[in-house]
Amino acid sequence: MDRFDEKIIGYESTKNILRQILDALKRPELYKSKGASIPRGLLMESAPGLGKSLLASVFIKESGRKSLVFRKTSQENSFLDELRAAFLAAKETAPSILLLEDLNLYVESNSPYAPEWACLQACIDDAKSTDLFVIATTNDTKYMPPSLLRPGRFDYTLYLDPPMGKIAERIVSYYLRDKDLAEDVLISDIVKAMPKVSCATLETVMNLAALNSTYQGHEHIYKDDVTDALLQVVYRLSKTDKSLDLTECQKIALHEAAHAVVGEILNPDSIGIVTIRGNQSCIGGFENGCSTYLKNEEELLNDITKTLAGKAGVSLIYGVMDVNASGDIQNANRLLDLWMTSLAGAGFSEVESANNRMSETRLFSSEAIRAAKMEELYRRAYKILYDNRDFLLAVQKELLEHETLLNSDLAKIWESCT
CATH class of the missing domain: 1.20.58.760 (Peptidase M41)
Incomplete structure (x- = not known):
């Protein structure tokens, strides 16, 4: 069992692709001897909270390479300078991995012709001669230019679907393993009450359920505690003082x-x-x-x-x-x-x-x-x-x-x- 199986439940096909990429990064000469080009980039897309960053962090640890994480924290010209600096720093420590988090936040105009995209493309192209592997995550590729998404800049594009059925139940069970749950709390109820199982959302729900339970003086975390937390966190429905006849x-x-x-x-x-x-x-x-x-x-x-x-x-x-x-x-x-x-x-x-x-x-x-x-x-x-x-x-x-x-x-x- 590797780190992928230890840390991540489900996503078996995605994990296998990541293992294949890692093997190519670790044994490049073998792949080159068969005429294969070594992958240079990976883009992962999904709704928020479905594990993109976790998959990327496990990938980086399994690779054994030095890594740098870059997020947008400033605006326009200063951001472009910071992006160029991040690529330069990653190239200087090659073989390395540069993780670009939340590409969907890079551009505010929703234009595929924004200068941020042009700068990113240029940085990726300039790094081709170095042993730098780029991982990028995004919640949405809708407004990204096709030229950035094409093979050669990102050799792999992986879309993470929300976990469903038994996989979702396994994920929920894992996150509830140390919670003091009453017998009336059913894993299947929690899975079916959430339109998609986001680990981040699930953690927030169960933390609020524990807070509710403690404040109410309950002996355990009961179904009503979980239900109230689901309504507040997932559906944004809080109790109101308004009344009807x-x-x-x-x-x-x-x-x-x-x-x-x-x-x-x-x-x-x-x-x-x-x-x-x-x-x-x-x-x-x-x-x-x-x-x-x-x-x-x-x-x-x-x-x-x-x-x-x-x-x-x-x-x-x-x-x-x-x-x-x-x-x-x-x-x-x-x-x-x-x-x-x-x-x-x-x-x-x-x-x-x-x-x-x-x-x-x-x-x-x-x-x-x-x-x-x-x-x-x-x-x-x-x-x-x-x-x-x-x-x-x-x-x-x-x-x-x-x-x-x-x-x-x-x-x-x-x-x-x-």
């Missing part, structure tokens, strides 16, 4: 319960967290499905159905129009756009042309198809809720009593209803 609270609870019920019926075990907690500016609620990425047409249509379920639930139980569903309708329209354009769900004739102009006839047809599909999926949500009315009302009741439910709570409610 009972009828309005019941409607909000039913609205969120309907989202969760339809989500669970269409995709069992998919809802990670559902709450009626609002924030300081408004009182409302939300539910989080565990599936972050839509893979096919069925999942997309299911997601639209779930999005419309809040409005359908209030209509089913209270017989009134849900005036708080405007955001859901906007999201449903956005997803329908994907269905009609990206997936050509309404046929290729309804896909917009490259110049984004449609004839009046096609535009009218497109709007008619959109309205009909929206109505169809709304009625689908309504029927699912009608057929699972007991489940819906049970989730509403538990939300009114506990405010927030996790995946295991929904599973228990479903079992009691069936």
Whole structure:
């Protein structure tokens, strides 16, 4: 077992690529004898907190080379001078590694033609004749120039996906190994309540849970401590002093319960967290499905159905129009756009042309198809809720009593209803 396996859970394919690069850096003559050029650069991209810096630090330790870490701390001309100085210092200590952290912060203008990019390209090119390996990390390559991303400057570009499933559970288990958890805290609940498992976010969540537990005088860290920390850190939902009358609270609870019920019926075990907690500016609620990425047409249509379920639930139980569903309708329209354009769900004739102009006839047809599909999926949500009315009302009741439910709570409610 090397440092990669000791320090990093998951990312097996990424670790294997890093091991291959390291082998080439450690045995260059063998690779050159077969006509291979020794890699000079590596770019790692991911959302914040997914382990880019950790992978880079382990890579550097495994290499045995001297290293220099560079981050942007100043503006414009002084920054360019500091960047050039960092490359010069790294070249003077070669064989070495220069770690460039957070490339996405180098340029404020979001322009691929910014002088910072030109300076970085020149520095990389000037270092080609030396035994300097450059590692760069970024949260986003959207505004980086293609000339910088091309092979030759960065021989490898690795994208780190958020860990999912069993790997995510292993990561959470590792970070909770020394926490005084009560028996009602489930690893699977924490994984499913987070849209992606970021180690940095997870550490913050569990630290806040420990603070909550200690302040409240709890014997252990209980599920409620963890739930409150998840809402505050991941979803930025703090408790508010605002209050609503009972009828309005019941409607909000039913609205969120309907989202969760339809989500669970269409995709069992998919809802990670559902709450009626609002924030300081408004009182409302939300539910989080565990599936972050839509893979096919069925999942997309299911997601639209779930999005419309809040409005359908209030209509089913209270017989009134849900005036708080405007955001859901906007999201449903956005997803329908994907269905009609990206997936050509309404046929290729309804896909917009490259110049984004449609004839009046096609535009009218497109709007008619959109309205009909929206109505169809709304009625689908309504029927699912009608057929699972007991489940819906049970989730509403538990939300009114506990405010927030996790995946295991929904599973228990479903079992009691069936």
